[in-house]
Amino acid sequence: MMNWEQLLSLKRFGDTNKRLRKEQNETRLGFEVDYDRIIFSSAFRSLQDKTQVIPLSKTDFVHTRLTHSLEVSVVGRSLGRLAGQKILEKHPHLETIHGYRMNDFGAIVAAASLAHDIGNPPFGHSGEKAIGEYFSHGKGRRFKEQLTEKEYRDLVKFEGNANGFKILTETRPGIPGGLRLSYATLGAFTKYPKESLPHKPTSNISDKKFGFFQLQRDSFQEVARDLGLIQTGKNRNLGYVRHPLAFLVEAADDICYTIIDFEDGINLGLIDEDYALEYLIKLVKNNINTQKYNTLQNTSDRLAYLRALAINTLISEAVETFLQNEEAILEGKFHDALFDKSGYEAQIKDIIKISIERIYQSEEVINKEIAGYKMLSFLLNTYTKAFLPTQEEESSNFNKLVLKSVPKLQHLQDETSVYKILMEICSYTASLTDGLTVASFERYKGLSL
Template identity: 70%
Template sequence: MNWEQLLSLKRQGDTNKRLRKEQDETRLGFEVDYDRIIFSSEFRSLQDKTQVVPLSKTDFVHTRLTHSLEVSVVGRSLGRQVGLLLLNKYPHLQNIHGYQANDFGAIVAAAALAHDIGNPPFGHSGEKAIGAYFKKGEGKTLKSVLTEKQYQDLCDFEGNANGFKILTESREGREGGLRLSYATLGAFMKYPKASLPKKPTKHIADKKYGFFQSEEASFVAIAQELGLKLRDAKNNLFARHPLAFLVEAADDICYTIIDFEDGINLGLIEEEYALEYLIKLVKGTINTDKYSALQTTEDRVSYLRALAIGTLINEAVSIFMENEKAILNGEFDTGLLDISSYKAQIKDIIDISIKNVYESEEVINKEIAGYKVLDGLLSTYVGAAINVYSGDISTYDKLVLKTLPKTVSLSNDALYDNVMAVCLFISKLSDSNAMALFHRLNGISI
């Protein structure tokens, strides 16, 4: 792979090549990507989607929106630092093509901003709830009428693939989706493969999948334009865009440190016990006098969090540059922080978060409620979508269909497309809207 192709400014529908040196410096194409994402309705809905604690009304606990903004900030720093080093290594990128260090930051920031845009309500339990409906619930009847890959898309419903669908899917009035640059879409695609084969190797890019069958053609076209290395022609398995490693690192840094911070602020993790783990991570950079002067838990945690994020940013940049050749060759097969010298400290922090936060009674109870809500919504809307396809629409189905927005198009042409359309609709709902819709459909007063 080469950086000239990987930094493509092309957008879906372009007929002419976009050159970096011809860009308006006051409104660069990569910065336009960020703007389009942040003004999208799908991004705004993240303000009421679960990060750690579902439906939490506590001011200092993160939602998907605040998490995404923070990941984007960390991603920008990672991209800019790497960009500066890459331009020193490959001066022709700047001298001939006009790329700047901030371009790398803008690409990673935009991709990081969108990294959770496809997540359904109720966090990762929402993905599992959708998958369970098709694997073990009413939706398992579809196994005999869909292709193997189409059915697997549903059984392992994946927020990353759903995000790619949201960013690229055409509909009337929004051709080409958000029409982001191919460089940003490439950086967004952490798992450049279909739902099958499932985990064919231990390569980090094979851990999950990144596109549904409905977007395979779009994905392949973008991958080919970017020059992503083809690892398996039969199954369209590609190597990651190098900047996807930075997007992943930004996410890893934020959920490791900030979910831990939420646990402390919620009282789920004891302050004295927790701060010891953060101090182990940043012991070489603490200003003892400044730290001792801090009076509140929130201030102490905030100070250590800032140091920890800075430490891990520098670590990720160093690992990326040390392995840049292998990354360009598609041979680097692990996450950046998976080989960090701070791996043990990161593991300790994550283990505590899992035990005290992710498996807390409040989180578990709300996730159970989320399963019930999503199962109910899927039963209603998937049932209607199947009946539209078969031409056997009941009076109830007609009423249900009227609750769908006009952007949801169902027909008797393709069953898979109908089912994916209602899954997309449900996935875009915020936690509160999903709960409210479930109550309305079940005649429950709210």
């Protein structure tokens, strides 16, 4: 059984001694440092040019990955604080002996929520598929025989969550341990604490995808051991149950994308306003202040009121579900997303169904995802030909120019591992913003200077 004292570890990569909560400086608390390091990182800033729903949309009120992440962190902080308050009441020694506070839980969940999309490629899930299919169906298949089964799987099922763990933890020259976040935050960040194979060994929510590449296997194992996560992987396969606070990070994301993507669809004119308000009212009908609602004169004010009420309603319910199942979660016996246990399941399904039909499958989204798909495939082919040329391509002057055009990948010219070179190319391509992807594509195509 996992225990909270271990799960709330303040340890960071490179630490030789344990960091004790009661010795922390309250004005510069370790978990809050995590939040600061993420928000000031270049990887986080790049999310401002990665759109949340409509790729490449320049509409002012549509969410980017950055604004979405900030909102998820706010919801995550509330979830963490509310849950933390009750956990400390149930386990008072955490406060009296070890010095943990309610806000610690909020800070961990907020930081992990802030980073939850940091590894996502441009063009969202379409970008992940573009990278994966380059290796499974495209010219990247030529590398299959040079890789282990798990290394190849990392590429053909390229995963933004695993790339996020890479960004947060990877040592670079002069930067040991990446952002050097606390292990508690890294644990809460990892929704899928397993490697890419075996694929979906169980129907458990934590086995749905994977959370780290083979490059970071040892790093994750160190984090998991320090946190006391329960190991689930058998034989040589590495897998663990989730850090309990990862359930709250997931809930924060689920709440935000369900309600706020829906709101974006309304603002874009993809969903009829009156029709949409009806669906939100169904979700919050038990908590709505009818008198206050009727005083709101315009649709945007009514929408904002219903959105806030819906988010608060779902936060309260998620915390209640988490606390009811705390013991099972600590024992590694709880295997569902908190959202899947919602009493508002019917209303949520209705909202998601409309979002899929009117937003995610709208002509604008599909057309721009197609363009993004082609651009990312082209860039991957350009980079792999330059860094891993075939014998016929070795003397290509174009490839030599490409090598000089990507300073962030210069170190790969001395690298001998094909897997590491390919992973660095994929991670670099995933780091590009929507705008930089278009600019790079046009430059290599000779369409712009």
